[in-house]
Amino acid sequence: MTVLISPSILASDFSRLGDEVKAVDEAGADMIHLDIMDGHFVPNITVGPDVVKALRPLSKKTFDTHLMIAPNPAYIEAFAEAGSDIISVHPEPDPHIHRTLQSIRNLGKRAGLAINPGTPLEVIEPLYELCDLILVMSVNPGFGGQKFISASLPRIEHIRRRIDDLGLQTILEVDGGINAETAPKVLAAGAHALVAGTAVFRSGLGSYREAIDTLRVSASA
């Protein structure tokens, strides 16, 4: 399976956000991961739909939008109109997650379900068929640069089994603490899309291309 790398702009230089998006696009990113935080569902605030809209003309890559907001439904249309391609939502703050996922598809976008490290996997059962992507958080959401939670690995394995048993083509993405050491583990567990903020934007390597290539190579090792 082809590995998809989705650099998270959370770790980029916000004073040069547009240039950072263009730079990772040109460096070979498959998607651009946009972390949207509201200071309510998570204890941090990032950007809203106007910023997504401003970035949209700068890259043709898939805009992989990760909403960490409550409530979800009020903002789905705004992010769809802003140019998001994938909109991932958390079930934890949303009593109508089934309807929210449907509404994302009804807007012509790909629907993602993001689950926290403490979210029971049973939550996904009635929702598999509605998901184009499942985003497994391998850190508690809110901040970049955190340590990968190893207990995520059996969770990824379980979700991979369910996706395959159901005969679905759902993208299985992992987010949080991904680097050259953890990437091969999550790939072995059955994920094939990797979000990486720190490991791309603050890798200490010579270029974003080198950072992305390093992840790609380590992931397929």
Ligand SMILES: O=C(CO)[C@H](O)[C@H](O)COP(=O)(O)O
């Ligand atoms: O959703 C997120 C945090 O809530 C980010 O996508 C994630 O933390 C990526 O950052 P890093 O690769 O530095 O861990």
Ligand SMILES: [Fe+2]
């Ligand atoms: Fe994220």
